[in-house]
Amino acid sequence: MRIWIDLANSPHVPFFRALAEEFAARGHEVEWTAREFAQTVELARAAGLSPTVVGGHGGRALSGKAGNLVGRAFALMRWARRRAFDLAVSHNSYSQIVAARALGLKGVTLMDYEHQPANHLAFRLASRVVVPRAFPGDALRRYGARPSKVLRYDGFKEDVYLADYRPDPRALAGLRRSLGATPESVLVVVRPPASEALYHRFENELFDALLARLSSDARARTVFLARTNAQREQFAALLARDKFVTPQSALDGALLISAADLVVSAGGTMNREAAALATPAATIYAGAWAAVDEQLVNEGRLVRLRTRADVDALPLEPKPDADARRATHVRAQVADLILEP
Numbered sequence: 001m002r003i004w005i006d007l008a009n010s011p012h013v014p015f016f017r018a019l020a021e022e023f024a025a026r027g028h029e030v031e032w033t034a035r036e037f038a039q040t041v042e043l044a045r046a047a048g049l050s051p052t053v054v055g056g057h058g059g060r061a062l063s064g065k066a067g068n069l070v071g072r073a074f075a076l077m078r079w080a081r082r083r084a085f086d087l088a089v090s091h092n093s094y095s096q097i098v099a100a101r102a103l104g105l106k107g108v109t110l111m112d113y114e115h116q117p118a119n120h121l122a123f124r125l126a127s128r129v130v131v132p133r134a135f136p137g138d139a140l141r142r143y144g145a146r147p148s149k150v151l152r153y154d155g156f157k158e159d160v161y162l163a164d165y166r167p168d169p170r171a172l173a174g175l176r177r178s179l180g181a182t183p184e185s186v187l188v189v190v191r192p193p194a195s196e197a198l199y200h201r202f203e204n205e206l207f208d209a210l211l212a213r214l215s216s217d218a219r220a221r222t223v224f225l226a227r228t229n230a231q232r233e234q235f236a237a238l239l240a241r242d243k244f245v246t247p248q249s250a251l252d253g254a255l256l257i258s259a260a261d262l263v264v265s266a267g268g269t270m271n272r273e274a275a276a277l278a279t280p281a282a283t284i285y286a287g288a289w290a291a292v293d294e295q296l297v298n299e300g301r302l303v304r305l306r307t308r309a310d311v312d313a314l315p316l317e318p319k320p321d322a323d324a325r326r327a328t329h330v331r332a333q334v335a336d337l338i339l340e341p
Contacts, residue, residue: 006096018161114139191265
């Protein structure tokens with residue numbers, strides 16, 4: 001088959017790169033498009049994917065999001081119309097799902113967050129919906145995904161690309177040095193809220209408290225991974241230069257998390273990546289929780305920060321030895337579900 005994959009956000013890059021290798025091993029051909037947002041294009045090119053860049057982000061306003069979705073869908077339709085694809089695949093790329101439906105092309109969407117309002121659109125228009133086993137059935141029904149189009153996989157989407165990951169110890173040591181971490185440092189990776197996302201329409205006051213806590217700890221060396229340039233500027237006044245590193249270009253995410261002693265994110269993907277790689281992780285997300293994250297809490301692989309007292313009590317210490325998840329069967333299982341006739 002000829003498969004079209006659209007990368008709408010940065011976490012999609014390692015996920016679909018791993019799946020594309022699986023598709024290629026089975027004799028299928030892949031072409032890529034990508035949205036200019038949150039270092040998605042930069043990461044895709046660094047991964048050797050060479051996507052065609054189509055559109056960007058619509059901003060925080062709902063009107064901008066709607067207009068951007070429609071405009072990008074038309075642009076993707078024009079790009080895909082004469083390429084004779086057999087299958088369109090994304091992780092809830094709404095514009096691709098609309099374009100595929102308009103072209104009469106079979107479209108598969110994957111999703112792992114049941115509180116995303118735009119699931120209403122994606123789940124109704126997609127030909128198939130692939131979700132983790134923990135994804136609640138009532139959310140699928142509420143968003144219009146008929147049981148006949150839903151398929152489930154074990155584990156988490158992060159298992160697809162991290163289950164067999166083993167970092168080079170020399171690369172780990174080199175990265176820590178380059179980030180200014182000494183042998184005595186506690187290296188913390190922080191990801192701020194996805195403040196422009198449709199599912200994130202609220203303030204997160206605890207995040208500022210977290211930055212203050214990290215600023216006051218003598219051993220903490222913190223990597224602040226801004227999602228956008230605007231976000232980097234927004235938090236600049238809170239980031240003391242002798243305590244924080246704010247990368248200007250994309251880093252190797254798996255290597256960074258493996259090098260870290262602690263990951264704290266106000267999103268979901270990076271926390272689950274840390275859980276997969278046995279790096280201690282805490283979530284400071286203030287919105288409705290995903291079932292996949294509840295599962296990680298129950299497994300003891302993720303800590304939830306609910307209050308200022310939780311933030312103040314968060315241990316800042318070197319990473320203990322622990323076993324990674326190594327759910328190596330998930331990649332092939334997800335590929336089977338996507339390619340199922």
